[in-house]
Amino acid sequence: MGTRKEHDFIGELEISDDVYYGVQTFRAVENFNISHDRLKNFPRFVRAITRVKKAAAMANRELGLLDQEKEGAIIAACDKILAGGYYDQFVVDMIQGGAGTSTNMNANEVIANIALEHLGHKKGEYQFLHPNDHVNLSQSTNDAYPTALHLALHDYLTDLATAMGYLKKSYERKAEEFKNVLKMGRTQLQDAVPMTLGREFKTFAVMIGEDIERILEVRKLVLEVNLGGTAIGTGINSHPDYPKVVEKKLREVTGHEYKVAEDLIEATQDTGVYVQISGVLKRVATKLSKVCNDLRLLSSGPKCGLNEINLPKMQPGSSIMPGKVNPVIPEVVNQVCYSVIGSDVTVTFACEGGQLQLNVFEPVVAYSLFNSIIMLEKAMKTLADKCIDGITANEKICSDFVYNSIGIVTAFNPYIGYEKSASIAKEALQTGKSVADICLERGYLTKEEIDKILTPANMLNPHMGENK
Template sequence: MNEYRMEHDSLGEILVPEDAYYGVQTLRARDNFHITGIPMAHYPRLIEALAYVKLAAADANASLGLLSEEKSRAIVRACEELVSGKLHDQFVVDIVQGGAGTSANMNANEVICNRALELMGFKLGDYDHLHPLNDVNMSQSTNDVFPSALNIALILDLRELMDAMRVLQKTFAAKGLEFADVLKMGRTQLQDAVPMTLGQEFTAWSVMIGEDVQRVDEAEDLVYEINMGATAIGTGLNAHPDYARTVTEKLIEVTTLNLTMSPDLVEATQDTGVYVQLSGVLKRVAVKLSKICNDLRLLSSGPRCGLNEINLPPMQPGSSIMPGKVNPVIPEVVNQVAFAVVGNDVTVSMASEAGQLELNVMEPVIGYSLFQSINMLRRGCLTLADKCVSGITANRERCRELVEHSIGLVTALNPHIGYEKSAEIAKEAMRTGGSVYQIVLDKGYLSKDELDDILKPENMIKPRYLRCSPDRVEKTALCEKEANS
């Protein structure tokens, strides 16, 4: 049978498993919040960040003469073990919880306290020698501990997200070089537009991802401001006058992050605008990723009855009823990641708006939503790069065939024969099924040499001087310049 120890709090006594490093308040919270089914243990960055905060607080309190060196050393050692990955299984509280993160803070206080007691040679729960609130939580409140830890954890996760985005960016760029000579038809409104190269298409996606890396980096800069020392509402009640500055310096030292103390701790304790800003940037990343995945699915559609310009690497059989069918499962799953991130952004917005007076009690669900968005986007980028983009091949003949038979070629005739005649040719080609090339020749609008030069697809994928027919009445300045040269 399991053995227990008796612990008490302001609500009364409760039995706690004897070998548990958490205590009475953690146990109550574990039993109260059956919400996501995901305990804090699944978020190691948050546990590490809480440990950093508690370590810095113990160090600061000791340097200010508020905590004995023996207690400080034990707390610091216990925190260092959490940072290294130990005892994370003891963080059993659901990640979404009431109380503005009090349960998360107490889970950390109790685990650190009990491990420190053990290091000091005492039994778990022997709080006469070291107390989770009086010592581990000294000079602190959930209202400065939780958001500060949340910010640190977000910074660490955002760095991993940007690394993953750079991997995807480079993968698209490599394909852009590989497909630089593959001529294809560009499209607008899903209709034929003008020629381009497949390389230009993939390079554009690389640039899109690269731009968003910069936007995430800019949003991350806002997260470096913390409110340690604010205690309950920002006034610093129960903290030493030098504590806020000292604990921030200690946090910078142990995390090696360029954290800054908020210039107004009352404002910082209630304002969650930084999370709204960050979530909006994550939504931007998600929306653009989803757009790219839509394009990949369209370009690979077929294989016989779609565009079929590219081949996605086959990852698994696609149907339980249609033999041989292979689906674009990787772009599809990244689309779904994007939808989840957009939904999380709504949650963050509503939770931030729900703050009242000096505190926003909804920070747990804000943190949960941001962590989920960041981690799903990170995994989505790596999955898309590794299992899809890196293995894409081009159907070169199909791409060129579509260009040569496209009505879109008529766009190149505008500067030479005018819009009205160009539209006339396009309509006739659509009605008769004839080629743009032959119709222009038949009508005598341009000579064969002129037409061959104008409609050479390779000449339509970048700006170039126009070679205008000498008998044109209306010439652009550029045409006149070339005609006279």
């Protein structure tokens, strides 16, 4: 392949004819070799900015700002990308200076050059269709980039909610499977009162179900965009009717009810939605990590720990200790959660650091949020498939813990009172006798009464006894 000459106001460069991006993308690739994660690695973001460009072209045509031939070529180019082509041409680093200008120009140049070929021209013959004058018409990076970020977040959050629902079903299946497995509940890592293993897993399902609702709530916030605000929200260099027309076209292109913000100056500088999304992701990560901690505790052992459940054996756990198997799936999910919690700090500082009419740090916000969502999605599917679905219960160990525990003395409270129950607990700790035997020896209750009190039905459900 040969080369072509392209220029910007800084100067002229030789660009290989086999690439569809142009001079400004080339400079960005040279300037920003930071994360090693390119735009092409986040296909939903590529699709999002392509949809923004398609909607803009349709709006510009309706307003008479773009002729039919150029509009058709831009739409054809966008459709080729949306069909899965040319992703390898989106090469700028996700973390970049310039508030996303490099990403915006990468899209503008690739779409322009695909459109030029569609029209029968060569790449770089921008006199026929220009990246700025036509693909970027009525736009600025400052409204196109955040709008694309909103579109991508909507899709990524949808993926995450689906993965969370997948994990929730795994918890629910185990809740049903273990519904009759009696075990000891614990508070502050100390014996508390009995419950079932099924109820423990049902709680996990309820917890993640609540978080699915929070994800769907925060997803609604990204439906408001600042497209049409151009540079700072005043709409300079755009038609007065452009915001309402492009809103209609954006809905048509995406199939979602996006709306242009009423105050575009505010919407251009306000990054509160990213803070809120990040906060919800931190909530999800915190609770998910707590569940993984519980799984590791419950499966600890096998001889010197709780050993109430068995996690699937995924791999040998030690290079020196034969037979050791580690809870590697909960461990990796824990680490994902720690990364998400750390990214929340990054998003917070990036959003706080914006000045005046624009926040220039949106690229690191995008990178942090996308990575957090993608890792959480993968982690939840991994946890469901490689851990939760294969868990088995050690029913005898669970049951023995209950009946040998001091904690079941709580069940006697409604019948003999707190003081007598506390005295029984003290003697049981000192002598090793069971609380049932001590209660019988002291004549507080008959064997029949004790057996009735210690039935699962009485220990697991609300009821009031007759205090003697």
